[in-house]
Each structure stands twice: as C-alpha cells, then as structure tokens.
Amino acid sequence: MAARARGLFGLSAAAFLLSSCDGLGGISPIFPTPVSPNGEGIYALYVGISIPAIIIFIGVEVALLWVVLRYRRSRQPAGYVPPQIHGHTGLEVAWTLAPLAVVLAIAWFSFVELQRDFQPITNEQMLVVVRGHQFGWDYDYGNGVVVHQEGTLAGDVVPFVVPVNTLVKLQFQGTDVIHSWWVPAISGKTDAVPGYDNFSWLKINQVGSWRGECAELCGVGHGTMQIIVKAMSQSDYDQWLQKQLASQKPSPSPSPSASPG
Amino acid sequence: MAATTVLPRPKAYDDTFFRPISIWLTTTDHKLIGIMYMVTGILSFLIAGIFALVIRLQLSQPNLSVVDAETYNQLISAHGVTMIFFFVTIFLTGIANYMVPIMIGARDMAFPRVNLLGFWLVPVSIILYYSGFLTGGALNAGWTGYAPLTEKAYQSHSLGVDFWAMSLIVWAISGIMASTNFLTTIVALRAPGMKLTRLPLFVWAQISTSILLLVVGAPLAAAMILVEFDRQLGTQFFTTQGRPVLYQHLFWFFGHPEVYIMILPGFGMISEIIPVFARKVIFGYMTMVGALFGIVFLSMTVWAHHMFTVGMNTYVEGFFMIMTMLIAVPTGIKFFNWIATTWWGSVEFTVPMKFAWGFLATFLIGGITGIYLASVPVDTQLHQSYYVVAHLHYVLFGGSVFTIFAGLYYWFPKITGHLLNRKLGEWNFWTLFVGFNGTFLIMHTLGLEGMPRRIATYANASWATTNLIITVSSFLIAFSVLLFLINVVRSWNGGEIAGDDPWQGNTLEWATTSPPPPYNFERVPPVHSFMPLRDLRESGEVVAAEPEPAKV
Numbered sequence: 001m002a003a004r005a006r007g008l009f010g011l012s013a014a015a016f017l018l019s020s021c022d023g024l025g026g027i028s029p030i031f032p033t034p035v036s037p038n039g040e041g042i043y044a045l046y047v048g049i050s051i052p053a054i055i056i057f058i059g060v061e062v063a064l065l066w067v068v069l070r071y072r073r074s075r076q077p078a079g080y081v082p083p084q085i086h087g088h089t090g091l092e093v094a095w096t097l098a099p100l101a102v103v104l105a106i107a108w109f110s111f112v113e114l115q116r117d118f119q120p121i122t123n124e125q126m127l128v129v130v131r132g133h134q135f136g137w138d139y140d141y142g143n144g145v146v147v148h149q150e151g152t153l154a155g156d157v158v159p160f161v162v163p164v165n166t167l168v169k170l171q172f173q174g175t176d177v178i179h180s181w182w183v184p185a186i187s188g189k190t191d192a193v194p195g196y197d198n199f200s201w202l203k204i205n206q207v208g209s210w211r212g213e214c215a216e217l218c219g220v221g222h223g224t225m226q227i228i229v230k231a232m233s234q235s236d237y238d239q240w241l242q243k244q245l246a247s248q249k250p251s252p253s254p255s256p257s258a259s260p261g
Numbered sequence: 262m263a264a265t266t267v268l269p270r271p272k273a274y275d276d277t278f279f280r281p282i283s284i285w286l287t288t289t290d291h292k293l294i295g296i297m298y299m300v301t302g303i304l305s306f307l308i309a310g311i312f313a314l315v316i317r318l319q320l321s322q323p324n325l326s327v328v329d330a331e332t333y334n335q336l337i338s339a340h341g342v343t344m345i346f347f348f349v350t351i352f353l354t355g356i357a358n359y360m361v362p363i364m365i366g367a368r369d370m371a372f373p374r375v376n377l378l379g380f381w382l383v384p385v386s387i388i389l390y391y392s393g394f395l396t397g398g399a400l401n402a403g404w405t406g407y408a409p410l411t412e413k414a415y416q417s418h419s420l421g422v423d424f425w426a427m428s429l430i431v432w433a434i435s436g437i438m439a440s441t442n443f444l445t446t447i448v449a450l451r452a453p454g455m456k457l458t459r460l461p462l463f464v465w466a467q468i469s470t471s472i473l474l475l476v477v478g479a480p481l482a483a484a485m486i487l488v489e490f491d492r493q494l495g496t497q498f499f500t501t502q503g504r505p506v507l508y509q510h511l512f513w514f515f516g517h518p519e520v521y522i523m524i525l526p527g528f529g530m531i532s533e534i535i536p537v538f539a540r541k542v543i544f545g546y547m548t549m550v551g552a553l554f555g556i557v558f559l560s561m562t563v564w565a566h567h568m569f570t571v572g573m574n575t576y577v578e579g580f581f582m583i584m585t586m587l588i589a590v591p592t593g594i595k596f597f598n599w600i601a602t603t604w605w606g607s608v609e610f611t612v613p614m615k616f617a618w619g620f621l622a623t624f625l626i627g628g629i630t631g632i633y634l635a636s637v638p639v640d641t642q643l644h645q646s647y648y649v650v651a652h653l654h655y656v657l658f659g660g661s662v663f664t665i666f667a668g669l670y671y672w673f674p675k676i677t678g679h680l681l682n683r684k685l686g687e688w689n690f691w692t693l694f695v696g697f698n699g700t701f702l703i704m705h706t707l708g709l710e711g712m713p714r715r716i717a718t719y720a721n722a723s724w725a726t727t728n729l730i731i732t733v734s735s736f737l738i739a740f741s742v743l744l745f746l747i748n749v750v751r752s753w754n755g756g757e758i759a760g761d762d763p764w765q766g767n768t769l770e771w772a773t774t775s776p777p778p779p780y781n782f783e784r785v786p787p788v789h790s791f792m793p794l795r796d797l798r799e800s801g802e803v804v805a806a807e808p809e810p811a812k813v
Contacts, residue, residue: 068608071605110638182713
C-alpha cells in the first residue's frame with residue numbers, strides 16, 4: 001500500500017509539475033488541458049510515461065557527465081593504466097532486463113488506454129460525418145445540416161458546433177487526398193482517408209471553443225485548414241440547429257428538377 | 262609546429278588529387294570512391310542546410326511569405342529527401358567504403374567496378390531528383406510523398422513526382438549494389454586471423470546496415486514503380502479510388518529501417534572512438550554485436566508505428582507499439598556498454614570524443630521521445646506535429662550528424678594525412694551543440710501545443726517567440742558548419758601532419774600510412790584479437806614510426 005501511495009504521489013507530483021507549466025504560451029511541456037475523456041486518458045498516459053522517462057533521462061545524462069568529468073586523463077594519476085574489462089555478464093543481463101521491464105510496463109498501460117478510448121463506439125448520442133477536402137472540412141449532421149469549414153488564415157473559420165456533455169461519434173471520410181483532423185485539447189488526431197471510414201469520438205465537458213488544424217500535408221492550402229470546435233449548452237445548441245435548418249433548407253421555388261439528395 | 266616541417270609528407274595521393282578528372286571518373290580504388298561519396302554527401306548537406314534556413318526564415322514569425330506555400334512544400338520535400346537520401350546515407354556509405362576494407366585488412370572491395378558504378382548512380386539519382394525543379398516544380402508532398410497527393414490528379418502542373426520516383430529507384434539500385442559489395446567484402450576478403458569475432462564493431466555495424474538496405478531497398482523501388490504506374494499508365498494502386506494506405510505500408514517498410522541504416526554506422530563509429538580515447542577495451546563486445554542484430558530484426562517489424570492514425574485494428578497497433586518499444590532494449594544495452602567502457606578509463610576529451618559525447622547526450626533525448634511516440638494513444642496527439650520534427654532531428658541530427666562529425670574528426674587524419682585543427686574543432690563542436698539544442702529542444706513544445714508539421718505558415722501568435730528562437734538557433738548551426746568547412750579546407754592544405762597513428766588506435770587502418778597507399782598495406786599485420794594494432798603496440802612490434810614516404 002505504501003508503495004502504491006508513493007506511486008500515486010509521484011504521479012500527481014509529476015502531473016502538477018507538468019501542468020503548472022501549462023499555458024506558458026509557446027513552451028508548454030504538455031498538451032493543453034483536455035476537455036474530453038479520451039483527451040484526458042492520453043494526458044494521464046503522457047504524465048505516466050514521463051515519470052520513468054525523466055528518471056532515465058536524468059540518470060543517464062548524469063552518468064555521461066560523470067564518466068567524462070571523473071575519468072579525465074588529467075584527473076587520473078600519472079601513468080594510470082585503466083583496467084581492461086571485457087564485460088560482465090551480470091551487469092549486461094541487468095541492463096537488458098531493466099529497460100525491458102520499463103518498456104513492457106509502458107506498453108501495458110498504453111494498451112489499456114488504447115482499448116478503452118480508441119475502439120469504434122456504438123453508444124453515441126449523435127453522429128457527425130466529417131469530410132476532409134482540399135482545403136477545408138464539411139461536418140454533416142445527418143439531418144440536413146452541413147457546416148462548411150473552409151480553410152483560411154485571414155480570420156477564424158466557421159466553427160463546428162457540438163452540444164456539451166454529449167457523446168458525439170465522428171466518422172471521417174477523405175474525398176480527395178489524406179487529411180488529418182486534430183484538436184489537441186479534445187484528443188489525438190484521426191486521418192480522413194479516401195476509400196474507407198475512420199472513427200473517433202468526443203464528449204466535451206465544458207462550454208467553449210477549441211482550435212486545431214489539419215495535420216497531414218494535403219497540398220498548398222494545408223496550413224489554412226484551421227479547425228474550430230465550439231461546444232454549446234444544449235439549449236444554445238438547439239437554437240443554433242434550428243437556425244441552421246432554416247437557413248440551409250433548400251428553397252422550394254427555383255427549379256423543378258428534383259434533386260436526388 | 263616545428264615538427265611539421267621535419268616530417269616528410271606522405272605522397273600516396275598527392276599525385277592523384279591533382280591529376281585530371283579522368284582519374285576520379287575511372288578509379289576503382291575504394292578510398293577514392295569513398296572520398297567521392299563523402300564529398301557528394303557533404304555537398305548535399307550544405308544544399309539541404311540552405312533549404313532548412315529558408316524554411317526557418319519562413320516560419321520565424323506568423324503569416325510570413327518569404328516563399329509561397331507551393332515553394333515551401335517543395336523546399337521541405339527537397340530538404341528531407343536531400344538530407345536522408347543524398348547526405349546521411351551517402352556519406353556513411355562513403356566512410357564505410359573508405360574504412361571497411363582497410364579495417365579488415367583487405368586491398369580493395371570485392372567488386373571494385375560495381376563499387377564505381379554504384380557511386381556514379383548517386384549523382385544520377387541526385388540530378389534526376391533536382392530535374393523536377395525544371396519541370397514546373399519538384400516533389401511537393403514531403404519526403405515521404407504520401408499518395409494520393411502525389412497522384413496525377415493533384416500534380417498536373419509538374420513532373421516533380423516522376424523525377425523523385427525515378428531518382429529513388431536509381432538510389433535503391435545503387436544502395437543494393439553497395440550493400441552486396443560490403444557484405445561480400447567482409448565475408449570473403451578478411452585478412453588472415455580476422456575471424457568474425459575479431460571484426461571491429463564499425464564493420465559489424467556496416468554488416469547490419471548492409472543487410473537492412475539489401476532487404477528494404479527493393480520495397481522502396483517497388484513503391485516508386487507503383488507510383489509511376491499510377492501516374493503514367495493510369496493504374497489505381499494508390500489513387501483516391503485505390504488504396505492510399507498501401508503506399509504508406511510499402512514506404513515505411515523501407516522508411517523505418519532506413520532510420521537505422523542512417524544510425525547503425527554511427528553506432529559503429531562511436532564503438533570505435535570511445536575505447537580509443539578512454540584507453541579501455543569495449544565493454545561487452547558480443548552484446549554490442551548482438552544488440553546490432555536485435556535492432557536489425559526489430560527495425561523491420563515496426564513500420565506501422567508511422568501509421569497509428571490511419572485507423573488500424575487496435576491489436577495490430579498494439580503489436581507495432583510493443584515491437585517499437587522493444588528497440589529501446591538493444592539501444593539501451595549499447596548506451597550502458599559505452600558508459601561502462603568509459604568508466605575507470607583515462608579519458609582524453611578530444612574533438613572526436615566530444616562529438617561522440619554530443620551524440621550520446623542528444624540521441625538519448627531522441628530515444629526517450631521515441632517511447633512517447635511509440636505509445637499509440639500519445640502518438641495520436643504527437644503524430645505529424647512539431648514534436649515529431651524535434652524527435653526525428655534528435656535522432657538524425659543528434660544521432661547521425663554528430664556521429665558523422667565524430668567520425669570525420671577521427672578519420673580525417675587517416676584520409677588526408679593532416680589533423681583537423683583542434684581549436685576550430687572545439688568551436689565547431691560547442692556552436693553545433695548549442696545551436697542544435699536551441700533549435701530542436703523547444704520545438705517539442707510547439708508540437709505539444711498543436712502546431713502541425715509541414716504547414717507553410719501559421720496564424721497563432723503564441724507560437725511566434727518559440728519559432729523565432731528556433732530560427733536564430735538554426736543560424737548558429739549554419740555558423741558551426743561554416744567553421745567546419747573552414748577547418749577542412751585549412752587543415753587539408755597544410756594542417757598538422759598526422760602520422761600513421763595520431764590517436765593510438767586499436768584497428769588496422771592505423772597500421773598503414775596516412776593516407777594509405779593504393780594497395781592499403783605493404784604487409785598486413787597479424788590479427789589476434791579485435792584490437793590488432795593495440796596488441797602489436799603492447800608487444801612492442803609496432804613502433805610509433807615516423808611516416809615513411811609511400812612507395813608507389
């Protein structure tokens with residue numbers, strides 16, 4: 001129990017150290033504070049990996065410094081002849097098994113998180129089909145509403161609106177080349193690949209806006225493919241949806257050619 | 262300095278260097294071919310470095326347009342292709358071409374004319390790639406050239422992709438030739454007594470590198486041929502209607518082992534340099550060899566860790582994750598063995614040793630960030646962000662470039678007969694070390710904050726300061742490389758005379774003159790261990806002789 005408590009303490013101390021640097025603007029050592037459970041899972045895993053990573057980093061760098069400072073020829077007695085040691089089976093086995101144990105532990109925790117948050121879900125409350133194209137995103141809500149988020153750097157792009165605290169399944173489709181949908185505060189990225197559908201989800205726990213970008217080089221406009229996700233309270237969202245339905249409803253007058261869609 | 266005037270200059274190559282160009286075109290001497298490889302590599306390094314500076318200028322502040330987005334995409338592609346295919350791999354092939362036959366006590370490579378052909382395919386490959394610029398634009402899809410962006414539907418304006426594909430096919434053929442030649446040479450032409458268990462670790466590293474390139478060169482050529490089929494014959498392998506992810510599988514089956522093709526020779530050089538300057542025998546020779554082959558095997562089972570966001574089955578992702586993480590084990594063994602080699606040593610902190618330490622200190626960071634990237638959930642955040650750019654530069658710059666500098670400072674005296682200037686070397690090292698870490702350490706944070714790689718510009722003002730620091734530091738790297746070039750030119754033309762064995766080396770290349778005669782050895786020394794020269798020195802058979810003029 002004591003060891004476990006110490007482990008938890010270490011974890012939370014490391015999390016505090018890392019997150020206290022959050023928001024420094026430009027030099028943060030960790031992701032933005034996550035607002036969706038899958039993002040939180042990744043965040044916790046990142047903190048967990050950081051504990052052995054920081055220990056190993058400091059340990060090895062100190063050892064590297066130590067050997068070149070302590071065993072400099074100028075610090076050795078005159079005429080010093082170093083012992084010629086060809087190896088040591090015990091040591092070599094030890095520093096084979098120790099890293100093995102560390103990476104297996106990291107792999108295990110990673111795999112648990114992978115199974116928990118990266119399986120295609122079936123219990124979603126809402127499905128949005130996200131189509132990537134050169135250069136922008138279309139969000140098809142399935143009820144006739146489509147948000148066209150055309151890429152630009154000149155100002156903010158049209159936000160992708162979701163209700164807060166709602167499990168939204170995202171179904172990614174590529175229509176030309178490969179794009180990758182990434183909002184760091186929500187979760188990892190998912191590629192929109194032509195030819196098959198890819199899945200992710202989000203469940204944003206607070207009202208607000210979060211930014212992201214396309215993460216897969218897709219042509220000259222790659223850098224313009226900004227993403228804004230806006231989480232609204234359910235009532236605001238309902239209002240927004242009604243407005244979209246009204247404005248996007250195909251006007252009945254123009255041509256008699258009944259469109260198939 | 263007085264000594265330099267007394268010692269006669271070794272004349273083996275003095276004639277050749279100034280003889281007409283035809284010598285370079287027709288020589289089958291592995292040493293001249295090695296020099297040509299290395300010079301080609303360094304020239305590529307300079308060109309790709311200039312591209313990097315333009316890239317950094319473009320990114321130094323938000324919304325700049327030093328170059329337009331299309332030019333930017335061509336520049337990042339050319340930077341990556343040139344650094345990876347035409348600098349690191351080519352330079353390392355060159356230094357191995359020069360050193361491997363001498364280190365095993367051979368007169369030349371097993372197939373000298375294949376060696377020459379293999380070299381001349383490299384300029385052909387380079388010219389093919391750069392011809393793309395004359396057709397309206399070179400490759401603009403990054404060095405990985407992901408389909409379908411490389412397909413005709415999105416590239417109607419130029420033939421850049423075609424020239425890139427042809428260039429890489431020629432490059433792969435050249436690499437397969439060189440690898441076959443290395444393996445045959447090492448198997449067949451070892452000096453009497455040079456058992457496999459007595460091969461210098463650099464030669465073992467070259468064996469593992471050659472095996473890798475032999476296995477993965479063909480899939481690269483296959484991927485490029487399929488890209489060409491799509492573009493010129495209208496097939497649908499990787500098009501929007503085809504299977505773009507298949508391209509990624511083929512490319513990364515080459516691409517990940519290629520990372521080790523670029524680092525294993527460096528590991529080999531470090532394993533030569535540390536024992537010499539610590540005056541100790543390498544700790545755990547057999548585990549070092551075993552670790553090399555562990556890496557060779559594992560590196561061919563990890564390619565899909567570049568594809569964790571394409572939507573694979575989570576168990577498949579788990580497999581590639583665990584194989585990737587396992588690479589930390591053999592790499593860790595090598596690190597610990599290098600530290601143990603130095604422990605209780607008598608360390609002379611010369612410039613090659615400093616670069617070796619720069620490599621260890623920085624490559625460690627690349628290795629640790631590699632664990633984060635191997636973890637699938639964390640990778641979905643970090644993938645294709647500036648974190649990856651930082652990671653790969655810690656591995657390839659902190660790894661390959663620092664080891665290349667270490668090897669150059671170590672073997673330059675053997676190749677030219679002159680030592681590189683130590684003072685300039687110190688400046689070279691420290692400016693490179695500071696410039697490199699200044700450029701790439703804070704780059705990790707940009708990725709964590711959401712800056713994707715390969716964007717031509719950005720609007721987010723909070724990234725501006727970090728990017729400016731990176732740009733300034735990148736110019737410090739350029740300054741350091743300039744110091745290096747000055748050092749090379751100055752030292753080659755009249756630097757301190759090295760003599761046969763300036764470092765008290767362990768391996769056979771130090772038994773012959775500097776530079777070695779065309780046939781390498783008048784008499785190949787006896788080999789009783791993996792440190793034959795040291796054995797001779799300790800038994801008193803070899804004298805620290807003043808270099809005699811070689812008889813040609």
